[in-house]
Amino acid sequence: MVGLEWDAARLPRLRRVGVVGTGLIGTSIGLALSARGVEVLLRDVDEAQVALAEKMGAGRPWAGERVDHAVVATPLPSVAVQVRALARSGLADTISDAGSVKVRPLVEGVQLGCDLTTWCPAHPIAGRERHGAVSARADLFAERVWAVCPVPHTGSAAVHATVALAFACGATPVRTTPQRHDAAMASVSHVPQIVASALAGALVGLPERDVPFVGQGFRDTTRLADSDAELWSGIIEGNRGPIAERVRSLGAQLTALADVLDTGSGDEVTAAVSRLMRGGQAGRALLPRKPGAPAQSWGWVGVVLDDRPGQLAALVGFISQWQINIEDVGPFEHSLDAPAGIVELAVDPTAADELVDRLTLNGWTAYRRS
Amino acid sequence: MVGLEWDAARLPRLRRVGVVGTGLIGTSIGLALSARGVEVLLRDVDEAQVALAEKMGAGRPWAGERVDHAVVATPLPSVAVQVRALARSGLADTISDAGSVKVRPLVEGVQLGCDLTTWCPAHPIAGRERHGAVSARADLFAERVWAVCPVPHTGSAAVHATVALAFACGATPVRTTPQRHDAAMASVSHVPQIVASALAGALVGLPERDVPFVGQGFRDTTRLADSDAELWSGIIEGNRGPIAERVRSLGAQLTALADVLDTGSGDEVTAAVSRLMRGGQAGRALLPRKPGAPAQSWGWVGVVLDDRPGQLAALVGFISQWQINIEDVGPFEHSLDAPAGIVELAVDPTAADELVDRLTLNGWTAYRRS
Numbered sequence: 222m223v224g225l226e227w228d229a230a231r232l233p234r235l236r237r238v239g240v241v242g243t244g245l246i247g248t249s250i251g252l253a254l255s256a257r258g259v260e261v262l263l264r265d266v267d268e269a270q271v272a273l274a275e276k277m278g279a280g281r282p283w284a285g286e287r288v289d290h291a292v293v294a295t296p297l298p299s300v301a302v303q304v305r306a307l308a309r310s311g312l313a314d315t316i317s318d319a320g321s322v323k324v325r326p327l328v329e330g331v332q333l334g335c336d337l338t339t340w341c342p343a344h345p346i347a348g349r350e351r352h353g354a355v356s357a358r359a360d361l362f363a364e365r366v367w368a369v370c371p372v373p374h375t376g377s378a379a380v381h382a383t384v385a386l387a388f389a390c391g392a393t394p395v396r397t398t399p400q401r402h403d404a405a406m407a408s409v410s411h412v413p414q415i416v417a418s419a420l421a422g423a424l425v426g427l428p429e430r431d432v433p434f435v436g437q438g439f440r441d442t443t444r445l446a447d448s449d450a451e452l453w454s455g456i457i458e459g460n461r462g463p464i465a466e467r468v469r470s471l472g473a474q475l476t477a478l479a480d481v482l483d484t485g486s487g488d489e490v491t492a493a494v495s496r497l498m499r500g501g502q503a504g505r506a507l508l509p510r511k512p513g514a515p516a517q518s519w520g521w522v523g524v525v526l527d528d529r530p531g532q533l534a535a536l537v538g539f540i541s542q543w544q545i546n547i548e549d550v551g552p553f554e555h556s557l558d559a560p561a562g563i564v565e566l567a568v569d570p571t572a573a574d575e576l577v578d579r580l581t582l583n584g585w586t587a588y589r590r591s
Numbered sequence: 592m593v594g595l596e597w598d599a600a601r602l603p604r605l606r607r608v609g610v611v612g613t614g615l616i617g618t619s620i621g622l623a624l625s626a627r628g629v630e631v632l633l634r635d636v637d638e639a640q641v642a643l644a645e646k647m648g649a650g651r652p653w654a655g656e657r658v659d660h661a662v663v664a665t666p667l668p669s670v671a672v673q674v675r676a677l678a679r680s681g682l683a684d685t686i687s688d689a690g691s692v693k694v695r696p697l698v699e700g701v702q703l704g705c706d707l708t709t710w711c712p713a714h715p716i717a718g719r720e721r722h723g724a725v726s727a728r729a730d731l732f733a734e735r736v737w738a739v740c741p742v743p744h745t746g747s748a749a750v751h752a753t754v755a756l757a758f759a760c761g762a763t764p765v766r767t768t769p770q771r772h773d774a775a776m777a778s779v780s781h782v783p784q785i786v787a788s789a790l791a792g793a794l795v796g797l798p799e800r801d802v803p804f805v806g807q808g809f810r811d812t813t814r815l816a817d818s819d820a821e822l823w824s825g826i827i828e829g830n831r832g833p834i835a836e837r838v839r840s841l842g843a844q845l846t847a848l849a850d851v852l853d854t855g856s857g858d859e860v861t862a863a864v865s866r867l868m869r870g871g872q873a874g875r876a877l878l879p880r881k882p883g884a885p886a887q888s889w890g891w892v893g894v895v896l897d898d899r900p901g902q903l904a905a906l907v908g909f910i911s912q913w914q915i916n917i918e919d920v921g922p923f924e925h926s927l928d929a930p931a932g933i934v935e936l937a938v939d940p941t942a943a944d945e946l947v948d949r950l951t952l953n954g955w956t957a958y959r960r961s
Contacts, residue, residue: 273895273956273958276895276956277895277933346804346806347806347807348806348807348808351960353958355893355933355958355960356933365806366803366804366806368804393803395803395804397800397801397804401798401800401801402804404801405797405798405801405804406804408793408794408796408797409794409797409804409805409806409809410804410806410808410809412790412793413790413808413809413812413813414808415845415848415864415867416786416790416812416845417812417871418867418868418870418871418872419841419844419845419867419870419871420782420783420786420841420871420874421870421871421872421874421875422867422870422871422873422874423778423782423837423840423841423874424778424779424874424875424877424878425870425873425874425877426778427775427778427779427877428771428775429877430767431767431771431774431775432877432878432879433736433763433765433879434716434736434738434765434767434772434775434776434779434780435779435878435879436716436717436718436735436736436779436780437717438718438780438783438784438814438815439779439780439783440878441811441812441814441815442783442786442787442811442812442814442815443783443871443874443875444808444811444812445808445811445812446868446871446872446874446875447872447875448868450864450865450868450869450872451865453864453868454860454861454862454864454865454868455861457852457860457861457864458857458860458861458864461852461853461860462852464852465849465852465853466849467793468845468846468848468849468852469845469846469849469853471789471790471793471845472841472842472843472844472845472846472848472849473842473846474789474842475785475786475789475838475839475841475842475845476838476839476842476843476846478785478838478842479835479836479838479839479842482827482831482832482834482835482838483831483835483839487828490824490827490828490831491824491825491828492824494785494820494823494824494827494828495820495821495824497785497788497789497792498788498816498818498820498823498824499820500788500789500791500792500795501787501788501789501790501791501792501813501816502788502791502816502817502820503792503795504790504791504792504793504794504795504813504816505791505794505813505816505817507794507795507797507799507802508794508802508805508810509802509803509805523725525643525646525647563647563725563726586643586646588643588725590725
């Protein structure tokens with residue numbers, strides 16, 4: 222998947238890129254391109270944001286120079302208008318946008334009479350719960366996916382420039398359609414945003430004396446609730462159809478679970494919860510270990526290491542004798558004060574049990590992680 | 592709140608502690624106590640778990656010695672039975688448990704004829720989505736809250752030993768009642784667990800080609816879905832009443848939102864989403880910045896720093912002249928490759944605007960973070 226569908230020889234070299242909208246995404250694009258030596262020109266209705274982005278090293282104000290490619294990174298409701306304005310200015314050969322929803326701005330673009338041949342709809346799938354140029358980072362797109370969503374009208378020059386932009390920002394371009402993009406984002410981004418806000422909002426009803434009982438799980442599950450309300454209202458309204466379907470289904474699922482919790486036998490409750498949780502585990506197992514990489518399930522083996530230097534090297538040396546390839550190494554779990562730690566190794570699932578046996582025979586404490 | 596309600600002079604010194612159940616929590620307690628020089632004796636129906644816990648340095652197998660205090664850290668459905676067995680053995684003067692639900696095991700304990708004077712129900716609020724001794728850490732409880740939930744029958748010796756245990760593990764003991772504990776945990780732990788699993792489960796229906804579009808937000812929101820299904824089925828069944836109420840309410844909230852998304856005007860949709868998100872932000876604002884510390888909202892000011900050494904020191908030196916106290920410093924956001932970074936400073940909210948003005952006058956680029 223990783224970029225193989227693009228013909229590298231046809232990708233243009235971007236020397237000068239214009240960025241319209243210097244918020245989190247636009248300024249991060251500017252930082253990433255500037256770090257690669259691309260000349261970046263910045264424009265925003267808020268001149269203070271442009272000044273901050275320039276100060277951070279994201280580029281310089283766009284005074285009307287021609288550019289090889291321009292990217293629109295404004296809030297969703299203004300994407301189509303900005304694309305049209307750019308196309309009419311004649312300053313950019315090709316245009317892409319960075320909106321979180323793809324069908325709506327495309328429909329608006331058609332209604333506005335935008336030239337669809339020079340505009341490639343796209344979406345760098347990266348973000349933070351913070352916004353504005355102040356939160357931008359040059360590495361925001363590193364190892365992230367950049368959805369490239371052309372329609373039949375889209376010219377190949379626009380597609381190739383957009384792919385080149387994604388690569389230049391350190392991302393992996395992935396081709397899809399606007400419809401498929403929006404359906405997927407409803408499930409994996411927009412509905413989670415809604416749910417995180419609903420969960421966090423429930424805290425307002427909690428007696429203040431009980432707030433200390435909030436643990437790390439709640440913090441992680443609700444982190445998205447810090448996102449910008451205005452920005453997200455626009456995104457959710459812009460993709461309301463696919464989101465409504467999934468929100469309704471989740472609401473019905475929770476109501477059905479509440480019925481079981483209220484009236485089911487103990488066994489019925491544990492069965493319903495187990496089923497729900499095994500579904501969640503199955504979903505999590507589909508996640509690629511690195512964004513952009515295909516899903517792969519390794520067999521994970523935990524090994525207890527003493528606190529002496531060179532233990533990990535000794536372990537890896539041992540394993541290499543057995544023709545078992547170590548595919549990945551998890552973070553070394555070392556407790557403060559504890560005399561030992563655990564390292565986790567990913568191997569071919571069919572080799573994991575053998576590895577545990579061999580290590581145990583050789584005096585290591587090793588366990589298969591389920 | 593932080594421990595002030597306990598009379599330190601009355602807390603016993605724990606020299607030898609028994610741990611029943613050497614999973615994640617029990618083994619982590621053993622590691623934390625052992626690191627402090629407390630003698631720890633371990634017991635579990637699974638002898639391999641005890642052997643692993645011993646190998647990790649969490650203590651040694653419990654052969655029937657007397658202990659100052661024993662803690663039951665078994666799965667929820669067996670807590671009351673284990674407490675009764677321990678009390679009848681006469682090996683421990685006082686007993687506490689570490690169950691995630693407090694009313695249910697107490698009711699079971701009453702039905703089993705447990706001695707309620709020597710048993711203090713408690714719950715260290717720390718965990719991981721991974722389980723078993725293999726995942727234990729000596730610092731699992733550091734800066735976490737340990738709920739101490741006595742009932743009128745509970746003797747003060749049991750309460751004080753439990754508080755001493757919490758302190759010895761590096762946690763902050765917080766007193767509450769079993770009922771209040773369970774209601775709070777339903778909102779901040781059990782319902783988020785259910786929702787994380789439901790969201791992650793929705794991924795199973797996603798076409799495989801769309802999986803790369805999953806971003807970091809989805810990963811964080813669904814992290815809890817990796818939790819152990821059997822363990823959690825027991826917890827949720829054990830607290831089904833308070834959970835049912837909250838799950839039903841969330842289900843109704845989502846169904847109502849789906850109705851607006853399906854049939855509302857654009858303005859109605861953005862208004863509904865904004866309302867939901869502002870509620871979520873208000874809930875997040877209640878979170879203590881450090882677990883166990885009271886909620887406090889500072890004014891946050893972001894300042895752009897050049898990449899030269901000593902910039903942060905120069906900034907702090909500047910601010911110290913103005914009698915503005917820096918209450919906290921956020922992580923220094925430094926992009927790879929970017930020539931500048933942002934540091935965030937927390938100050939009294941009433942002083943934040945003044946700080947931005949003064950810094951700007953002195954040539955710094957400073958912004959108030961909303």
